[in-house]
Amino acid sequence: MVYLDNHTTTSPCGPALDRLRSENVPSLDNQTQILYDFVGAEIADRFVFTSSGAEAINQVHWTVFLELARKEGKCHFITSAFEDAPMTQSLKRLEELGCFVKIVPFTREGQIDFVRLAELISPRTALISISLAQGLTGVVQPVEEIAKLAKEKNVLLHVDATYALGKIATPFHGLDYLTFAGDRLHSVKGSGGLFAKAGRPLLPFILGGEEQGGLRGGSLDTPSFLALTAAVNQATLFLDTMNLEVARLRDRFEEGVVREIPTAKVLFQDALRLPNVSVICFPRAHQEAMLFLLQRKNFLASIGGSYMPQLSRLLMASGLDEQLAQTAVSFSLSRYTTQAEIDKAIALLSDAVRQLYALSQDLFS
Amino acid sequence: MVYLDNHTTTSPCGPALDRLRSENVPSLDNQTQILYDFVGAEIADRFVFTSSGAEAINQVHWTVFLELARKEGKCHFITSAFEDAPMTQSLKRLEELGCFVKIVPFTREGQIDFVRLAELISPRTALISISLAQGLTGVVQPVEEIAKLAKEKNVLLHVDATYALGKIATPFHGLDYLTFAGDRLHSVKGSGGLFAKAGRPLLPFILGGEEQGGLRGGSLDTPSFLALTAAVNQATLFLDTMNLEVARLRDRFEEGVVREIPTAKVLFQDALRLPNVSVICFPRAHQEAMLFLLQRKNFLASIGGSYMPQLSRLLMASGLDEQLAQTAVSFSLSRYTTQAEIDKAIALLSDAVRQLYALSQDLFS
Numbered sequence: 094m095v096y097l098d099n100h101t102t103t104s105p106c107g108p109a110l111d112r113l114r115s116e117n118v119p120s121l122d123n124q125t126q127i128l129y130d131f132v133g134a135e136i137a138d139r140f141v142f143t144s145s146g147a148e149a150i151n152q153v154h155w156t157v158f159l160e161l162a163r164k165e166g167k168c169h170f171i172t173s174a175f176e177d178a179p180m181t182q183s184l185k186r187l188e189e190l191g192c193f194v195k196i197v198p199f200t201r202e203g204q205i206d207f208v209r210l211a212e213l214i215s216p217r218t219a220l221i222s223i224s225l226a227q228g229l230t231g232v233v234q235p236v237e238e239i240a241k242l243a244k245e246k247n248v249l250l251h252v253d254a255t256y257a258l259g260k261i262a263t264p265f266h267g268l269d270y271l272t273f274a275g276d277r278l279h280s281v282k283g284s285g286g287l288f289a290k291a292g293r294p295l296l297p298f299i300l301g302g303e304e305q306g307g308l309r310g311g312s313l314d315t316p317s318f319l320a321l322t323a324a325v326n327q328a329t330l331f332l333d334t335m336n337l338e339v340a341r342l343r344d345r346f347e348e349g350v351v352r353e354i355p356t357a358k359v360l361f362q363d364a365l366r367l368p369n370v371s372v373i374c375f376p377r378a379h380q381e382a383m384l385f386l387l388q389r390k391n392f393l394a395s396i397g398g399s400y401m402p403q404l405s406r407l408l409m410a411s412g413l414d415e416q417l418a419q420t421a422v423s424f425s426l427s428r429y430t431t432q433a434e435i436d437k438a439i440a441l442l443s444d445a446v447r448q449l450y451a452l453s454q455d456l457f458s
Numbered sequence: 459m460v461y462l463d464n465h466t467t468t469s470p471c472g473p474a475l476d477r478l479r480s481e482n483v484p485s486l487d488n489q490t491q492i493l494y495d496f497v498g499a500e501i502a503d504r505f506v507f508t509s510s511g512a513e514a515i516n517q518v519h520w521t522v523f524l525e526l527a528r529k530e531g532k533c534h535f536i537t538s539a540f541e542d543a544p545m546t547q548s549l550k551r552l553e554e555l556g557c558f559v560k561i562v563p564f565t566r567e568g569q570i571d572f573v574r575l576a577e578l579i580s581p582r583t584a585l586i587s588i589s590l591a592q593g594l595t596g597v598v599q600p601v602e603e604i605a606k607l608a609k610e611k612n613v614l615l616h617v618d619a620t621y622a623l624g625k626i627a628t629p630f631h632g633l634d635y636l637t638f639a640g641d642r643l644h645s646v647k648g649s650g651g652l653f654a655k656a657g658r659p660l661l662p663f664i665l666g667g668e669e670q671g672g673l674r675g676g677s678l679d680t681p682s683f684l685a686l687t688a689a690v691n692q693a694t695l696f697l698d699t700m701n702l703e704v705a706r707l708r709d710r711f712e713e714g715v716v717r718e719i720p721t722a723k724v725l726f727q728d729a730l731r732l733p734n735v736s737v738i739c740f741p742r743a744h745q746e747a748m749l750f751l752l753q754r755k756n757f758l759a760s761i762g763g764s765y766m767p768q769l770s771r772l773l774m775a776s777g778l779d780e781q782l783a784q785t786a787v788s789f790s791l792s793r794y795t796t797q798a799e800i801d802k803a804i805a806l807l808s809d810a811v812r813q814l815y816a817l818s819q820d821l822f823s
Contacts, residue, residue, distance in 0.1 A: 102677060113478045113681075144509030144648065145676030147666030159554075179666030179675050186665055189524075276677055283509065283648050283679030300551055301512030301544030302765030310544050310765070311510030312467060312641055314648030316478075317682075400667030400675070 095438045097424035098393035099277075099369065100228045100256065100401070104429065106279040108323040113281065113316045121315075124322040128286065131258075131325050132265040137291035141308045142284070142318045146255045146274025147179035149287035150222075152298035152309075153251045153270045154183045157220045158192065160294035161249075167219035168192040171248075173205050173234075175407045176224055178400035180253065184222065193217075201412040202364050203232035211242055220249045225257040229397050229404045229423040230361050231370025233257065240267035249293065259328030260335050260367045269293045275317075279427070280324030284317045331428045339426050340368035342435050346424065347371055349439035354446050360408070360421065369426040372404070374417050375442075378449040380405065383422055386445045392438060395423045460803045462789035463758035464642075464734065465593045465621065465766070469794065471644040473688040478646065478681045486680075489687040493651065496623075496690050497630040502656035506673045507649070507683045511620050511639025512544035514652035515587075517663035517674075518616045518635045519548045522585045523557065525659035526614070532584035533557040536613075538570050538599075540772045541589055543765035545618065549587065558582075566777040567729050568597035576607055585614045590622040594762050594769045594788040595726050596735025598626065605632035614658065624693030625700050625732045634658045640682075644792070645689030649682045696793045704791050705733035707800050711789065712736055714804035719811050725773070725786065734791040737769070739782050740807075743814040745770065748787055751810045757803060760788045 096104075128140055143149040154170075162168040170184055174196050184194045195218075197210045205223065214221075221243055226233045236252060243250040244267075251270035254263045258273050265271050265288055275284030289295040301310020347359045350373055358374040375383060380396045387394060397404040408418035424438070461469075493505055508514040519535075527533035535549055539561050549559045560583075562575045570588060579586075586608055591598045601617060608615040609632075616635035619628050623638050630636050630653055640649030654660040666675020712724045715738055723739040740748060745761045752759060762769040773783035789803070 110479060114475060144513070144679070145664065145666070147676035148509070148664045150666065151664050151675075177666070178668075182662075182665035182667070182675060274676075281679070281681065282677050283682050285676070297547075299510065299513045299516050300547035301510070301515065301542070302547070303543075304765075310516075310547060311512035311639075311650070312647050314509070314646070314682075316646065317648050317679075400669075 095392040099425040109320040112319040146285040149272035161219040231367035284321040353443040460757040464790040474685040477684040511650040514637035526584040596732035649686040718808040
């Protein structure tokens, strides 16, 4: 099997799985400190362990809705044009409750259009809520600039770091809220987290008692929490591997694909992007046919959809020709990806493209 | 250790723990069917797997708020005077959003005052939201009567069955919503559930994609879900044990305590109550001193508090004298409770009471 679909989910690492059945419960304070250190949060910042990244995002939006929209009339929210479902659906509910959501478009480089973002901010804007890195393209947003702008304009900034954590250094400094999903970080499903900067509003989303300082009702799922801290510990240890070895494998993958399939076109190579993601167009090979064929060869990759945006729509919005956009496939490596897997991936892709080309020649000849 | 604090949490059973690390994933449909069968839900009824009982309760309240309070102006909610924090806090938030919450008192028998309940219902009442069995006293509510009343008055009925499931047969028939926590049913923490009768409104609470038919965003925590179904399977198998063997041990416990401590007074013995719960007053031994002393002897029981109501307040509201109410302790057995544990519990209680009596004699002599 070739698994280059680590956008969708990652396999839990051994130390995370071990925690699920361990009778040994380490100090929860020390374990929490691992998470704080991971993003450089300060002691006065607050952390909530949630059951998913989606829940964490809902909690941020809900807090800002209750504290700023309802109490102060700051009911405008800004998000980007290509976010996953937790972001878009949670903001859609706020719209139903009377808020206004403004969408900032992407540039041709796959980043948020900073000029448009600045224009969209009004005195009623409560929150900018965006992903740190876009999952399918791996393109990283200019978060420092956005944070500076948000601060100037007195707007809160929430960054979902689900795709970035464990791939690039992700400092919490300058942000107001940071959320993430554990299952994209080699932890178990049923784990996620939320950091809120000291002094920023933070309310429970799931109500039901004083667990986690009253910030989340329901009993703490200690094994899943410990699985998350174990996974974060591993991610810290492997951050260099990610930026050296995984980036090398990704480059090898891109070079190999272009060598074997001369028509292939790698996108976003000049952008600031995650070390583990690659988007490649295979002209004349429709992405859905491609994905189907790859799946039959036990090779998993992604073209978006489900809770993600459609990759083709994202690329068209970034100025790519429609026909080409519909041949793009996104590949996402993990630290468990091997060179043998990459070489097999190149060979399988080359076969698949040849098969599809032969098929289309049959159809049109 | 003597563990008679199964109100607070239960130890996960072996089959539930096994599921956490099993590579074997059984058919999710078949596993879901186990849950449906457990409460006699019909195929058209809907089930949502949640991260806790608290989340499930929040989802029911939130659904009714959005669908009935906001859309139809039915913004009155009724709950009982002695509910756990998920119920009370979630309804309190609805109050902040403009709803009205009415509280139905308890009778001397520890049940909801049915006459008052009927009086509290108005044409604007959207939902009656109560626990099927009160956790600390084990007293079971007259749910069939309440369901009949709710139906007559066109009010939705939500029952939290957290304390009842696995202890008594809990039919979903006649109810609109049923919620429960997995960790009180020998499943793992991080598991809970919600049933909604076919045709009743049901909205996602955590938004973020089309998982679980769009009823809960975030990826399904399959291991925890399978742990829950394994635990429910066990609970089904052991339902007779609960009503025969556990009830016998509970009775042995009560008889033994009264024999060894002649001043002790068992409450709610004539009420319809769960087979595993016992509330006993130890006149002149304050419940907090008692609990502290027991804890030092490695014997865990409960007097409420934290996310539960205070046992003493509940008993006073049921007409018990204040001084006596403050000497009450609640004990909750599980199917893992042994006769040796019960006999040890009786001996430890007898020692503790003697110690406290000696102490108070020293103080007052």
